[in-house]
Structure formats: C-alpha cells, structure tokens
Amino acid sequence: MLQAFARRAPSISVRARCLCTKPPTSPGPPEREYVQPSTEEKSALKILKDEFRPLFTGEAVGVEKAVPRRTDVLIIGGGLVGTAAAYFLKAHGEMFDVTIVERDYGYTRASTMLSCGGVRHQFTIPENVQMSMFTTEFLKHYKEHLTVLGQDPPHVDFHHQGYLFLAPENRAQLLLDCVKMQRAQGAKTVILSKAQLAEKYPWMNLDGIECASYGTEGEGWFDPWQLVHALKGKNIQLGVRYCQGEVVKFRYDSVPLYTSGGIAEKKRILGVDVDHPDGKRYGCDAAVIINSAGPWAGEVARMAGIGVDVFPELPVEPRKRYVYTIHCPDGPTLDCPFLIDTSGAYIRREGLGGNYICGASPSEEAEPSIANLDVDYEFYQEVVWPSIAHRVPAFNNSKLKCAWAGYYDYNTVDQNLIIGSHPEYRNFLFANGMSGHGVQQGLAIGRALFEYIYYSKYKTIDLSMFDFARFAERRPILEQAIV
Ligand SMILES: Cc1cc2nc3c(=O)[nH]c(=O)nc-3n(C[C@H](O)[C@H](O)[C@H](O)COP(=O)(O)OP(=O)(O)OC[C@H]3O[C@@H](n4cnc5c(N)ncnc54)[C@H](O)[C@@H]3O)c2cc1C
Structure with missing residues (x-):
C-alpha cells in the first residue's frame, strides 16, 4: 500500500510546483517565521551531510x-x-x-x-x-x-492478576456467552459461581451477585x-x-x-x-x-x-476520568483481582503495602468539564467509595491518599x-x-x-x-x- x-x-513534479507556490495566505500567528517544506533546494551533498551530521557530531540520532x-x-x-x-x-x-x-x-x-x-x-x-x-x-x-x-x-x-467482572442475575447469560467467545479466541477466562466466589474471596460481599468472569492467565x-x-x-x-x-x-x-x-x-x-x-x-x-x-x-x-x-x-473527544489512590491496612492482598463491580466502579491493588487504585466512569449526564485536569474529590466520596466499600467492607476503613485525572480518548x-x-x-x-x-x-x-x-x-x-x-x-x- x-x-x-x-x-x-507529492511526486517530484508536485514538489517542484511547491517550490514556485507562494507561502500559504494565512501562515499563522504573525510572529512565527514560516519555513516551507521545500523552499531551500538542497544539493545531494547537503542532504547527505544533514543526514549523517549526527554521526559526526555525536548528537542523538533520531532526536531532531x-x-x-x-x-x-x-x-x-x-x-x-x-x-x-x-x-x-x-x-x-x-x-x-x-x-x-x-x-x-x-x-x-x-x-x-x-x-x-x-x-x-x-x-x-x-x-x-x-x-x-x-x-x-x-x-x-x-x-x-x-x-x-x-x-x-x-x-x-x-503484574499478572486477573480481572474479575461481577454480574447480577440479569447479566449472567451475557457473561457466559462472552466467556465462551473469549475462550474460543484462546483467552483463559472462566466463570466463577457465587459459591466459588465466596470460597475464593471471603472478604467480598456477594449481595446481588450471581456469578463472575475471571481471567486466570495473561x-x-x-x-x-x-x-x-x-x-x-x-x-x-x-x-x-x-x-x-x-x-x-x-x-x-x-x-x-x-x-x-x-x-x-x-x-x-x-x-x-x-x-x-x-x-x-x-x-x-x-x-x-x-x-x-x-x-x-x-x-x-x-x-x-x-x-x-x-x-x-x-x-472522538476527551472525557475526564479520575483515578484515586487509597490506603487500606486490612484490605485484600495478593488474591485481590482487578475487580469490576456491578456499579461500574473498579479497584485493584497497587503494590503490596495496602495501597489500591480505584475509580468509576460518571454517567453521560454527569460528564465533568474537560477544561482542566483537576480532580473531583466529591465524586470519590459520593460515587466511588460507597460502591467499593459496599462490595469489599474492609474498604470502609480506608483513607484517600491522592488522586489524578486523565482524558479518555472517547469515541x-x-x-x-x-x-x-x-x-x-x-x-x-x-x-x-x-x-x-x-x-x-x-x-x-x-x-x-x-x-x-x-x-x-x-x-x-x-x-x-x-x-x-x-x-x-x-x-x-x-x-x-x-x-
Ligand atoms: C484515567 C485513565 C485510565 C485508563 N486506564 C486504562 C487501562 O487500564 N487500560 C487501557 O487499555 N487503557 C486505559 N486508558 C485508556 C488509554 O490510556 C488510552 O486509550 C491510550 O493511552 C491512548 O493512547 P494514544 O497514544 O492514542 O493517546 P495519548 O497517550 O493521549 O497520546 C496522544 C499524544 O498526541 C499528542 N498530540 C495531540 N495533538 C497533537 C498535535 N496537534 N501535535 C502534536 N502532538 C499532539 C499529545 O500530546 C499526546 O502525547 C485509560 C485512560 C485514562 C485517562
């Protein structure tokens, strides 16, 4: 292709035409000098010199x-x-x-x-x-x-750790179908029943949960x-x-x-x-x-x-999302998956010292302004914390340490x-x-x-x-x- x-x-002849064209009518802010792509006709020797100069001068190759x-x-x-x-x-x-x-x-x-x-x-x-x-x-x-x-x-x-997608009863069939498809692609995803979840994650509150999908590898x-x-x-x-x-x-x-x-x-x-x-x-x-x-x-x-x-x-537009770092001395440790709650909130551990990161996407109507990357701490208090503390009661005893925001490349x-x-x-x-x-x-x-x-x-x-x-x-x- x-x-x-x-x-x-641009073919050679088009480039040659470029040489004769006037600079664009609006070359931008007046203080900027405009350097046309082909204004200076380079001799083959000069091109060679420019290309190889970094090798002789010791300048980092590739950083122009x-x-x-x-x-x-x-x-x-x-x-x-x-x-x-x-x-x-x-x-x-x-x-x-x-x-x-x-x-x-x-x-x-x-x-x-x-x-x-x-x-x-x-x-x-x-x-x-x-x-x-x-x-x-x-x-x-x-x-x-x-x-x-x-x-x-x-x-x-x-860090190898599976995602755990929790599902209520009305999403269970969708989860089963997805796991079937994922496994057909070679993914090592499994379904965990409520009883299996209770055994594997005794620290989790399973109210309203029917089953979950879990990535065992990769x-x-x-x-x-x-x-x-x-x-x-x-x-x-x-x-x-x-x-x-x-x-x-x-x-x-x-x-x-x-x-x-x-x-x-x-x-x-x-x-x-x-x-x-x-x-x-x-x-x-x-x-x-x-x-x-x-x-x-x-x-x-x-x-x-x-x-x-x-x-x-x-x-495609920027959409602001917050990530909160919390500390919870009694939280789950190595067995903590990348947990995706039915509320949409997520949490995963960050290292092994009782630190976690968590967040959630806001509803379409509550999309925050993208004017800056300031963090909304109320969103944590009102949306994220209640969800994760409901699902993992140990997080009731957690402390918000810091947070950041970034933009999703949202389609x-x-x-x-x-x-x-x-x-x-x-x-x-x-x-x-x-x-x-x-x-x-x-x-x-x-x-x-x-x-x-x-x-x-x-x-x-x-x-x-x-x-x-x-x-x-x-x-x-x-x-x-x-x-
Ligand atoms: C909080 C948060 C959590 C996320 N978590 C995950 C996750 O866990 N897993 C996952 O898969 N994805 C995650 N994502 C999404 C993921 O980060 C993005 O989809 C991905 O990084 C997009 O990469 P990119 O290279 O397209 O964009 P970017 O990393 O944004 O790079 C685009 C670059 O283009 C430059 N640029 C823009 N305009 C111009 C211009 N006119 N001239 C020159 N340069 C320009 C910018 O300066 C920027 O450096 C998350 C995103 C956020 C915000």
Missing part, C-alpha cells in the same frame, strides 16, 4: 532539532499508539522514513501516561480480545523486542510510561525521527480525477505545518499521515477538514477503535477512539497500522470492520465491556 500512497503522495521537510510516514502524537506504530514500521526494515511529531515531551496530559495500565482479555468483541492477547504475548518477550544494544534491558513492571497491569520509553529508545535506535512540535495545520494540493463526466479536481493532503519550540512554523510533506493524537484526535481531524468540509466528523458513537484510511483522504490514517482500552490495544494497533500501510490489508488481526466508513454507513460496533 505504501506504493499506492506514494502515488498519491527541527522538523524534516518531508517524510514517508508522519505520526501525529507520540503516546503509546503513535510510538507503537513507529516501532512496527521501522522494526520491519529500513524502507520507511518515519517521523513522530509530539507537542509535549513530558507527556503531561497524554492518556497513556495517566492510565491504569490494565490489560484484560474480557471483551465482548473477538477482535478486542485478540488485540489485548497480542499485548500479553508481546509483553512476555518485550526485553527481546525492545532492548537497545549496550543498554540495560527495559522494565515495564507487568491479564494484569503494567507501567505504560516505561513501555512508551522502552519503545521510544528502540525507535531512536531504529532511526525513527522524533520532532517536538504541534501540528497546527494541514496542507493540500489537488490532482486530476478522471470521471465519465470529464476531469475533476481531487483535493488531497500533502502534509502538515508544525509549530516548533524554536518559534518557527515548519511545513512537512508526507506520503502517509497517522492521526494518533489520542483524546485530541477529533480536533486534529477537524484541522484536516473532517467534519468541516467532508462528513461525518471523527467522533462518542460506539466506544471502539477507529482505524484505517479516511474514505476521502486515503493517505490520512486514524488510530483513535479506544475509549479507555487503548493502552492494552496500542501494540496491536501499531502492528495493524504497519500491515495496513505495507500490505494494504491486515494480516494478523483483521480490524477492517473498525474503519471510519462505519459512521457514514451507520454500522456501529458496540463494545459492552467498557469500564
């Missing part, structure tokens, strides 16, 4: 001071999804020039870093089960995949920060360029479209403009652009005219992944909208993007049903196990 993209990507003027694959957002996509593209060989543009190297608001790092195989859609199972498999061997020559192996701190949680940094280190070794900056604008040109009625003009995406911390705005041409901007993916898509000039919009239509090309702009790819399960899907999504670009189809897990076209065709794919 890269060849197909390359055909649509400025934005390249062109690249094969430009990835917007260096969270887990963008980082994983770059890894699989480069790990496959040298054929792609891959650039990640990330505006915040501290990842202070990135969904990945503010997540709980949970991996479960308990979903209601087979492809979601398969994606999480791939993460488990990758994490079994991550040191082989990600160790950088001459450096200590990375450590992602994977589920747990890891440190997403460590995984992203391990991937980033490997990416830099593999030659991925990292550019600090914010994508602020898309640039287009048009190509002739031959139709039965004659020749029409077809608009296509040529590249993006990036605001760099040096105060300048750089243009960068790209054959393929991946939107992996997490909670801001809808905003980036709008920047490209999606939902403005072409419809429908990308239905407002069906709370599921959106992946693949935009129907109109074929070189613009999405990998968005996982709505709270992107950390456990990020690696599989990254691999899928590589397959989609390289082979023009998904080779391992067929994710074609998660395409953008489903919104125009009104075929939502509803995942029912959203926490």
Whole structure:
C-alpha cells in the first residue's frame, strides 16, 4: 500500500510546483517565521551531510532539532499508539522514513501516561480480545523486542492478576456467552459461581451477585510510561525521527480525477505545518499521515477538514476520568483481582503495602468539564467509595491518599477503535477512539497500522470492520465491556 500512497503522495513534479507556490495566505500567528517544506533546494551533498551530521557530531540520532521537510510516514502524537506504530514500521526494515511529531515531551496530559495500565482479555468483541492477547504475548518477550544494544534491558513492571467482572442475575447469560467467545479466541477466562466466589474471596460481599468472569492467565497491569520509553529508545535506535512540535495545520494540493463526466479536481493532503519550540512554523510533506493524537484526535481531524468540509466528523473527544489512590491496612492482598463491580466502579491493588487504585466512569449526564485536569474529590466520596466499600467492607476503613485525572480518548458513537484510511483522504490514517482500552490495544494497533500501510490489508488481526466508513454507513460496533 505504501506504493499506492506514494502515488498519491507529492511526486517530484508536485514538489517542484511547491517550490514556485507562494507561502500559504494565512501562515499563522504573525510572529512565527514560516519555513516551507521545500523552499531551500538542497544539493545531494547537503542532504547527505544533514543526514549523517549526527554521526559526526555525536548528537542523538533520531532526536531532531527541527522538523524534516518531508517524510514517508508522519505520526501525529507520540503516546503509546503513535510510538507503537513507529516501532512496527521501522522494526520491519529500513524502507520507511518515519517521523513522530509530539507537542509535549513530558507527556503531561497524554492518556497513556495517566492510565491504569490494565490489560484484560474480557471483551465482548473477538477482535478486542485478540488485540489485548497480542499485548500479553508481546509483553512476555518485550526485553527481546525492545532492548537497545549496550543498554540495560527495559522494565515495564507487568503484574499478572486477573480481572474479575461481577454480574447480577440479569447479566449472567451475557457473561457466559462472552466467556465462551473469549475462550474460543484462546483467552483463559472462566466463570466463577457465587459459591466459588465466596470460597475464593471471603472478604467480598456477594449481595446481588450471581456469578463472575475471571481471567486466570495473561491479564494484569503494567507501567505504560516505561513501555512508551522502552519503545521510544528502540525507535531512536531504529532511526525513527522524533520532532517536538504541534501540528497546527494541514496542507493540500489537488490532482486530476478522471470521471465519465470529464476531469475533476481531487483535493488531497500533502502534509502538515508544525509549530516548533524554536518559534518557527515548519511545513512537512508526507506520503502517509497517522492521526494518533489520542483524546485530541477529533480536533486534529477537524484541522484536516473532517467534519468541516467532508462528513461525518471523527467522533472522538476527551472525557475526564479520575483515578484515586487509597490506603487500606486490612484490605485484600495478593488474591485481590482487578475487580469490576456491578456499579461500574473498579479497584485493584497497587503494590503490596495496602495501597489500591480505584475509580468509576460518571454517567453521560454527569460528564465533568474537560477544561482542566483537576480532580473531583466529591465524586470519590459520593460515587466511588460507597460502591467499593459496599462490595469489599474492609474498604470502609480506608483513607484517600491522592488522586489524578486523565482524558479518555472517547469515541462518542460506539466506544471502539477507529482505524484505517479516511474514505476521502486515503493517505490520512486514524488510530483513535479506544475509549479507555487503548493502552492494552496500542501494540496491536501499531502492528495493524504497519500491515495496513505495507500490505494494504491486515494480516494478523483483521480490524477492517473498525474503519471510519462505519459512521457514514451507520454500522456501529458496540463494545459492552467498557469500564
Ligand atoms: C484515567 C485513565 C485510565 C485508563 N486506564 C486504562 C487501562 O487500564 N487500560 C487501557 O487499555 N487503557 C486505559 N486508558 C485508556 C488509554 O490510556 C488510552 O486509550 C491510550 O493511552 C491512548 O493512547 P494514544 O497514544 O492514542 O493517546 P495519548 O497517550 O493521549 O497520546 C496522544 C499524544 O498526541 C499528542 N498530540 C495531540 N495533538 C497533537 C498535535 N496537534 N501535535 C502534536 N502532538 C499532539 C499529545 O500530546 C499526546 O502525547 C485509560 C485512560 C485514562 C485517562
């Protein structure tokens, strides 16, 4: 497919035309100097010198001071999804020039870093089960995949612990059906009856519970920060360029479209403009652009005219979620699963010192403002604590220690992944909208993007049903196990 993209990507003649075009009419804030992608004609010698300069000067290869003027694959957002996509593209060989543009190297608001790092195989859609199972498999061997020559192996701190989904009587059949499907995918999920639950978890209040599903293998949680940094280190070794900056604008040109009625003009995406911390705005041409901007993916898509000039919009928006850390000296210890209560509240242990993290999603009507990442402590007192203390009475004697908030990359239509090309702009790819399960899907999504670009189809897990076209065709794919 890269060849197909390359055909649509700026050809030499188009680039030559770019040389003659005037700067865009609105190049952004007046104080920013605009650096066009192709204003300076580089000689082959200068290109070679620029490419190899880091080797001679000792600068870190891959960490760019400025934005390249062109690249094969430009990835917007260096969270887990963008980082994983770059890894699989480069790990496959040298054929792609891959650039990640990330505006915040501290990842202070990135969904990945503010997540709980949970991996479960308990979903209601087979492809979601398969994606999480791939993460488990990758994490079994991550040191082989990600160790950088001459450096200590990375450590992602994977804790093996099953999720426990509790079900009341009216949800029991759904749970049974899901476990059957999960097991058919190879997941090690089992059903525990009320009697089995009582025996296994004597500290749990089982009022209103009929049964539960439990992951006996492969589920747990890891440190997403460590995984992203391990991937980033490997990416830099593999030659991925990292550019600090914010994508602020898309640039287009048009190509002739031959139709039965004659020749029409077809608009296509040529590249993006990036605001760099040096105060300048750089243009960068790209054959393929991946939107992996997490909670801001809808905003980036709008920047490209999606939902403005072409419809429908990308239905992804930030939704604020809180995570509370509590201490409970008498709480459950090693046998504490990643517990998902019937109320929607969840709790899991954090280490072994009587610490836990917990939270819940608010109702649709009570969605908090996304203006900032302030924590709502009343939500804990009024919603989360009563639920977890009802289910595990020991938590009545717990103390809130601290809390944080992060943004879900929320798909407002069906709370599921959106992946693949935009129907109109074929070189613009999405990998968005996982709505709270992107950390456990990020690696599989990254691999899928590589397959989609390289082979023009998904080779391992067929994710074609998660395409953008489903919104125009009104075929939502509803995942029912959203926490
Ligand atoms: C509280 C919480 C708990 C969670 N728990 C889990 C869990 O247990 N398990 C699980 O699987 N998932 C969980 N998630 C969801 C998961 O974190 C996300 O689905 C996943 O991290 C999304 O990864 P991403 O790379 O797409 O987005 P991000 O990690 O948000 O990365 C996107 C990046 O894009 C950058 N960016 C945005 N716009 C631009 C631009 N214009 N130019 C340049 N850069 C830009 C941002 O700075 C950001 O770094 C949780 C999320 C939250 C908030």
